[in-house]
Amino acid sequence: MTRQDQTDTMPRQVPVARTDELQPGQRKLVFVDGRSIVLFNIEGGIHAIDNSCPHNGASLASGRLEGSVLRCPAHGLRFDLAKSCEPGSGSLCLRRFPVQVVGDSVLLQAESA
Numbered sequence: 024m025t026r027q028d029q030t031d032t033m034p035r036q037v038p039v040a041r042t043d044e045l046q047p048g049q050r051k052l053v054f055v056d057g058r059s060i061v062l063f064n065i066e067g068g069i070h071a072i073d074n075s076c077p078h079n080g081a082s083l084a085s086g087r088l089e090g091s092v093l094r095c096p097a098h099g100l101r102f103d104l105a106k107s108c109e110p111g112s113g114s115l116c117l118r119r120f121p122v123q124v125v126g127d128s129v130l131l132q133a134e135s136a
């Protein structure tokens with residue numbers, strides 16, 4: 024593997040929000056590399072998920088949030104944003120993206136283009 028190959032596969036930190044626009048209880052829809060991603064602030068913790076329900080692809084940006092549980096507006100499946108989904112558990116898993124708060128910026132870890 025060349026140095027260029029390693030650079031191409033390294034994750035990037037992309038600024039997607041300011042902390043003052045994503046207060047607890049708020050959400051924000053962002054686009055990174057053409058992908059639609061929804062950010063949620065749940066009790067101070069920032070969660071970033073793909074804006075596509077793993078059941079049938081409905082947008083999750085307008086889903087009803089009860090605590091940390093997001094309800095898909097299409098067919099009502101529920102996803103707990105505070106819990107990770109174990110692959111092979113038999114349940115549908117959200118695609119999640121790591122986020123980090125640095126100063127007053129929310130940075131999303133995106134794959135290299």
Ligand code: FES
Pocket residue numbers: 076077078079080081095096097098099100
């Ligand atoms: S598309 Fe989300 S529950 Fe069916």
